[in-house]
Amino acid sequence: MRDFDYHLATDVQSAIEALRNSEEGKIVAGGMTLLPTLKQRLAAPSDLIDLGGIDTLRGIAIEGKDVVIRAMTIHADVGASDVVKKAIPALAVLAGGIGDPAVRHRGTIGGSIANSDPAADYPGGVMGLGATIVTDRRTIAGDDFFLGLFETALEPDELITSVRFPIPDQAHYIKFKHPASGYAVVGVMVSRTGGKVRVGVTGAGPCAFRVTPFETALEKNFSPDAIAAIAVDADGLNTDVNFSAEYRAHIVGVLARRCVAALMD
Amino acid sequence: MTIDVTLKVNGVERSAKVEARTLLAELLRDHLKLTGTHVGCDTTQCGCCVVHLDGKAIKSCTILAVQAKGRSVTTIEGLAQPDGTLHPMQEAFREHHGLQCGFCTPGMVMMGADIARRNPGATEELVRHELEGNICRCTGYQGIVEAILSVANPDAVRKDHH
Numbered sequence: 001m002r003d004f005d006y007h008l009a010t011d012v013q014s015a016i017e018a019l020r021n022s023e024e025g026k027i028v029a030g031g032m033t034l035l036p037t038l039k040q041r042l043a044a045p046s047d048l049i050d051l052g053g054i055d056t057l058r059g060i061a062i063e064g065k066d067v068v069i070r071a072m073t074i075h076a077d078v079g080a081s082d083v084v085k086k087a088i089p090a091l092a093v094l095a096g097g098i099g100d101p102a103v104r105h106r107g108t109i110g111g112s113i114a115n116s117d118p119a120a121d122y123p124g125g126v127m128g129l130g131a132t133i134v135t136d137r138r139t140i141a142g143d144d145f146f147l148g149l150f151e152t153a154l155e156p157d158e159l160i161t162s163v164r165f166p167i168p169d170q171a172h173y174i175k176f177k178h179p180a181s182g183y184a185v186v187g188v189m190v191s192r193t194g195g196k197v198r199v200g201v202t203g204a205g206p207c208a209f210r211v212t213p214f215e216t217a218l219e220k221n222f223s224p225d226a227i228a229a230i231a232v233d234a235d236g237l238n239t240d241v242n243f244s245a246e247y248r249a250h251i252v253g254v255l256a257r258r259c260v261a262a263l264m265d
Numbered sequence: 266m267t268i269d270v271t272l273k274v275n276g277v278e279r280s281a282k283v284e285a286r287t288l289l290a291e292l293l294r295d296h297l298k299l300t301g302t303h304v305g306c307d308t309t310q311c312g313c314c315v316v317h318l319d320g321k322a323i324k325s326c327t328i329l330a331v332q333a334k335g336r337s338v339t340t341i342e343g344l345a346q347p348d349g350t351l352h353p354m355q356e357a358f359r360e361h362h363g364l365q366c367g368f369c370t371p372g373m374v375m376m377g378a379d380i381a382r383r384n385p386g387a388t389e390e391l392v393r394h395e396l397e398g399n400i401c402r403c404t405g406y407q408g409i410v411e412a413i414l415s416v417a418n419p420d421a422v423r424k425d426h427h
């Protein structure tokens with residue numbers, strides 16, 4: 001790892017200033033993605049600006065009809081939160097299934113969403129629950145946030161401060177884990193609010209996305225049969241040594257049907 | 266960039282001059298000569314380096330030493346009593362034969378203690394799920410799982426085994 005200058009930010013504004021004043025600075029949150037990247041020398045920032053000292057970026061609360069999770073909240077706290085377990089149990093399940101306990105004790109929701117790793121869990125939750133990303137300067141609808149492989153709508157000097165999840169009537173998340181890494185080969189979050197259905201998918205494509213044909217069919221008839229005959233287009237989905245795009249497209253349908261079945265019980 | 270880091274390690278205040286890029290595992294092993302914390306990979310996957318930071322299991326290979334400044338770290342060296350009495354998790358690993366070569370053991374014991382703390386009454390399935398970030402190349406995990414289970418939930422351990 002190349003050396004760098006380290007800054008412990010005390011508030012959001014000073015973090016942004018340090019970022020702007022640095023040659024090629026990077027924000028570090030939990031470091032669970034960034035530090036392995038630096039160790040492998042896939043990046044060599046001039047400065048690291050640590051958000052770990054900003055207490056106002058931690059915490060979980062109900063605000064109106066939303067669960068609001070601040071950016072530096074670790075996965076372990078979301079997984080164990082009584083508030084989240086009661087309001088959106090599927091989100092607690094999602095967070096509790098990320099990586100391993102040591103990763104969950106450091107990794108944060110803000111870091112996970114800012115990173116837009118195609119195999120990360122939270123982006124699937126954002127799409128499936130219709131979350132809104134709150135930054136230091138604006139709010140961004142989850143639907144407009146993930147733009148591609150490791151690419152988001154964030155400006156280079158923009159920080160995520162919290163994520164707002166509207167509380168659904170029901171939601172269910174299932175991840176088909178890569179047997180070695182534990183990341184999502186495919187993860188599907190299905191939620192139901194009033195007559196509206198959302199189907200969010202991670203792992204399958206370059207970034208998280210929704211399956212609108214499933215949503216439309218499920219809004220008419222909420223049952224696994226309603227989507228059994230609808231094929232997911234494999235075009236543009238991920239292929240790697242283990243799993244082809246066609247396989248992933250198939251698994252999206254399988255997991256979506258399992259989510260719907262679980263919600264009908 | 267050189268930084269002075271003062272932190273509590275196994276209850277004792279320690280200081281070191283480190284580079285910004287120095288990892289906590291390097292601070293412990295190279296600067297403080299606490300070589301019980303092992304480093305088995307470059308990818309944050311093996312768990313040999315697990316220590317407790319303010320009481321929670323973390324991978325010391327994936328946190329900067331400076332990020333532990335002012336905080337409290339417990340390593341495998343700090344688990345037993347000063348008189349040598351083993352910590353219940355160390356005793357359980359001995360009793361249930363939770364190790365062979367010993368390379369993964371410091372991380373396994375530190376993670377095991379964290380699992381037992383967070384999950385009293387844990388099932389075998391939960392213990393196995395919680396061990397996903399700790400890799401052992403020798404034992405096949407059975408003894409490790411039994412050791413952790415014997416502390417977290419003594420009733421769940423099969424008496425006919427080991």
Ligand SMILES: Cc1cc2nc3c(=O)[nH]c(=O)nc-3n(C[C@H](O)[C@H](O)[C@H](O)COP(=O)(O)OP(=O)(O)OC[C@H]3O[C@@H](n4cnc5c(N)ncnc54)[C@H](O)[C@@H]3O)c2cc1C
Nearest residue numbers: 029030031032033034099107108110111112114120121160
């Ligand atoms: C062994 C292992 C297994 C894992 N398994 C999984 C898994 O199963 N599922 C899963 O989803 N993830 C997994 N992860 C990734 C983990 O969840 C990371 O914690 C997460 O992806 C990144 O969060 P972080 O807080 O560690 O971010 P960091 O690594 O600190 O940062 C990641 C990126 O986001 C930027 N960033 C961080 N915070 C902000 C912010 N508030 N605003 C703007 N930009 C920001 C940083 O500059 C950096 O570019 C795993 C990681 C490891 C090491």
Ligand code: FES
Nearest residue numbers: 305311312314326
């Ligand atoms: S050395 Fe830390 S996880 Fe392998």
Ligand code: FES
Nearest residue numbers: 365366401402403
């Ligand atoms: S005992 Fe040898 S690696 Fe676990």
